[in-house]
Amino acid sequence: MVFALALIPRPRNTVYAFEILEGLDEYRIRDTPPQPVFAPCIALAVAIVAPISPLAAHRRSRTRRMGFEPEELAVDSPAIVVEKASCNESATSAHEEETANWRPLFRHPCEFGPAMFGDVLVNLIQNPNINSSWLFRADILYDSAEPQECAAPSEARDTFTFNTPNPSFVGFGLQRCIVRRLIPRNTLRDNPLDQTCLIYESVPSSEGDVASVEKALVVYLPHVSVASEMPFYHPIVRGIAFLHEWDAAESRGCISISYLFFSQEDRSVVRLTRTALRLLEVIHKHGKGRLEGYQKRVHHDQLLPQARVQDTYTRLKQKYARGLIESWAESTDPEKHVFEDLCIAAFLVELWADMYGRGPFPGFVDIGCGNGLLVYILNQEGFVGWGFDARSRKSWATYNTKLDTPAGEEDTLRELVLLPPPVSRNGLSRLSGEDFNENRIHDGRFPKGTFIISNHADELTPWTPIIAAISECPFIAIPCCSHNLAGERYRAPAPKDKTKADSAYSSLVAWVEGIATDCGWDVEQEMLRIPSTRNAALIGRKRSANASDPDIQAIVEQYGGTAGYLESVIKLAASTASESRH
Ligand SMILES: C[S@@+](CC[C@H](N)C(=O)[O-])C[C@H]1O[C@@H](n2cnc3c(N)ncnc32)[C@H](O)[C@@H]1O
Numbered sequence: 001m002v003f004a005l006a007l008i009p010r011p012r013n014t015v016y017a018f019e020i021l022e023g024l025d026e027y028r029i030r031d032t033p034p035q036p037v038f039a040p041c042i043a044l045a046v047a048i049v050a051p052i053s054p055l056a057a058h059r060r061s062r063t064r065r066m067g068f069e070p071e072e073l074a075v076d077s078p079a080i081v082v083e084k085a086s087c088n089e090s091a092t093s094a095h096e097e098e099t100a101n102w103r104p105l106f107r108h109p110c111e112f113g114p115a116m117f118g119d120v121l122v123n124l125i126q127n128p129n130i131n132s133s134w135l136f137r138a139d140i141l142y143d144s145a146e147p148q149e150c151a152a153p154s155e156a157r158d159t160f161t162f163n164t165p166n167p168s169f170v171g172f173g174l175q176r177c178i179v180r181r182l183i184p185r186n187t188l189r190d191n192p193l194d195q196t197c198l199i200y201e202s203v204p205s206s207e208g209d210v211a212s213v214e215k216a217l218v219v220y221l222p223h224v225s226v227a228s229e230m231p232f233y234h235p236i237v238r239g240i241a242f243l244h245e246w247d248a249a250e251s252r253g254c255i256s257i258s259y260l261f262f263s264q265e266d267r268s269v270v271r272l273t274r275t276a277l278r279l280l281e282v283i284h285k286h287g288k289g290r291l292e293g294y295q296k297r298v299h300h301d302q303l304l305p306q307a308r309v310q311d312t313y314t315r316l317k318q319k320y321a322r323g324l325i326e327s328w329a330e331s332t333d334p335e336k337h338v339f340e341d342l343c344i345a346a347f348l349v350e351l352w353a354d355m356y357g358r359g360p361f362p363g364f365v366d367i368g369c370g371n372g373l374l375v376y377i378l379n380q381e382g383f384v385g386w387g388f389d390a391r392s393r394k395s396w397a398t399y400n401t402k403l404d405t406p407a408g409e410e411d412t413l414r415e416l417v418l419l420p421p422p423v424s425r426n427g428l429s430r431l432s433g434e435d436f437n438e439n440r441i442h443d444g445r446f447p448k449g450t451f452i453i454s455n456h457a458d459e460l461t462p463w464t465p466i467i468a469a470i471s472e473c474p475f476i477a478i479p480c481c482s483h484n485l486a487g488e489r490y491r492a493p494a495p496k497d498k499t500k501a502d503s504a505y506s507s508l509v510a511w512v513e514g515i516a517t518d519c520g521w522d523v524e525q526e527m528l529r530i531p532s533t534r535n536a537a538l539i540g541r542k543r544s545a546n547a548s549d550p551d552i553q554a555i556v557e558q559y560g561g562t563a564g565y566l567e568s569v570i571k572l573a574a575s576t577a578s579e580s581r582h
Helices: 002-006 036-049 054-066 114-126 264-268 269-291 306-326 334-355 373-380 464-472 504-516 552-558 565-581
Strands: 101-112 135-144 173-184 193-202 213-222 239-247 252-260 365-366 385-389 402-405 410-413 414-415 451-455 475-476 523-527 536-540
Touching: 054 402, 101 239, 101 269, 114 173, 114 193, 114 213, 114 239, 114 269, 135 193, 135 306, 213 365, 239 269, 252 269, 306 334, 306 373, 334 373, 334 451, 334 475, 365 373, 410 414, 451 464, 464 475, 464 536, 464 552, 504 536, 536 565
Parallel strands: 365 385, 365 451, 385 414, 451 475
Antiparallel strands: 101 252, 135 173, 173 193, 193 213, 213 239, 239 252, 402 410, 475 536, 523 536
C-alpha cells in the first residue's frame, strides 16, 4: 500500500509547490492537498501503516509544534450557538425549512479578550489567504455596520446574488455584515466564492441583566446552496461559526468552532474536522500573538493594489507557466524560477502602467539577468528591453530575441561584465590576460530614463542606485546575497531604525536603501509576493525634493570604496570565458 502511494502521480496543471504562501507572514512550501480521487487510497494506506487515526496523527504533530490542544467536542454535544427558528420560517428552500443545527467541534481556552478576538477575525475576513494557500485574497463587496437580522443584505444586490436572510442567534445581536468574494489562486481549477461574514455580540437577556460572560460570535455563510457546488478550497459546510466567550472578572475565556453541516453524516468526515481544528488554531495563534505584542513587520501592497498585481500574475501564469516549466533548459528548479519571475513581471507590468500609462515605454535593462527568463517574459508582454550577465546560460538559446537599437539589431541577452564608472580603470591592461576581453565590459551607463532591473543581482545590488543616479534612470533592486561595493561578501550594519529586524537580509536592504537615499532617490519599498524570503524590493522612481547632483565618488568611499572590484570582475570574466570554452 505504501508502494501504491509512491506511484500516485502528482496532479499536473494546478498544484505547484513553490507558489506563494503568505500565511502568518512567512513563506512555506505548500503541501500538495489530497485529491478526491486518491483520498480513499491515502486514508487506507495511512490506516495500515499508522496505528493512530489520520486526524489524531495530524493533531499530535501540530500540538507538539504549537502547544495548541483543544477539547474535541463529542458528536452528541449540545449546540454552543443556537440559531433562532424565526428567520427560517420565511425560508423557502428545502434545507432551510429545517431548524439550523450548528454542531460544535472544538473548544480551547484563551487569554485574549473580545476586542482582540474581533480584530483577529476582521483581519482573517479581509485576508483569507492566511488560512488557505489556495486563495489569493478577498475582495470586499459589501460592509455594513447597520445590518438587519432576518433580512438579506439588500444594497449590494447588483454585485452578488444571495437572498438568504442574515440569521438571528439566541443571546446575540447582529453588529456588522461583510460580504466578501474569495479569489482563488488558480481560477482554472475553481471559481471565486461569495461569502457573507456576520459579526454578533451578546445582548443581555432582560433589562438590568448584567451578563457575567461576554460573548462574540462570527459566522461565515458561503453563497452555495448545494454541497456539490462548493469549491475545493472551502470546507463543504453550509456555515462556520466562531464563538468567543470572555469572563472579564477572571480575564479568561475560550474560543470554539461550530459547523452547520449539509448533512449530519458530515460530522464524521475527517477532512472537515481537520479544517475546523486548523481554523481555530489560527485564531488562537493570532490572538495570542497580539496579546504578546506581536506587530506586523511585513507590509505588502504599499505601492500597488493587491488585486491588480494578482490579477496580472494570474493572467501571466495562465499564459506562460506550463510552457516555461515544460521547456526548462537549466538544471535549477523550474517551478521556483518560473513563478518567481512571473510574479516580478506582474509587479513591473503594473508599476510601469502607473509610471508610464499610455505614454511611450522608455525601455528596460536587467543587470545580472541570469537565465534571462524575466527579460523574456517582459519582452513577450511587449516591453522593449534587454539584459546582460557575466555568464551566458543554456536558456538564452530560447529566450534571446532581437532588439532594434540605434547601433543596429542587437541580442536581448548579452554576455557582458559590468564595471561601473566610479571604479578606476587603472591597471586594467596590466591585470587582464588572454582570458579577458575588454569588449565584454559594460560601463553601466544607460540611455536616460531606461528602467534598471536588478533582481537578486548579488555583487551588482549595491551598485544599482548608484548607476541609476549616474544615468538618471529609475530602478528596482531586489536584494538577495550580501556584497559590498568591492564585490566581496559583506555583513551590512544593522538598520538604524530599531523597528526593523536586524537579520543579515534586513541589514542589507537597509544599507542599500541608505546608498540610494544618499544618491538622491526618494526610495519606496515593497514586499513582493514572490516565493522567496528575499522579497524586499527597493524602488527609485522619484528624486527626493532636495536631491542635487550627488557626489558619487564621495558616496562610494563613504560606503566602503571599490578596492578589489577590478580584480574580482576580471576574475569573473576570465572564469566565465574559460567556462564557455569547455
Ligand atoms: C544570483 S544570480 C541572479 C540571476 C537573475 N537575476 C535571477 O534572479 O535569476 C546573480 C547574477 O549576477 C551576475 N553578476 C554578478 N556580478 C556581475 C557583473 N559585474 N557583471 C555582470 N553580471 C554580474 C552573476 O553572473 C549572476 O548570474
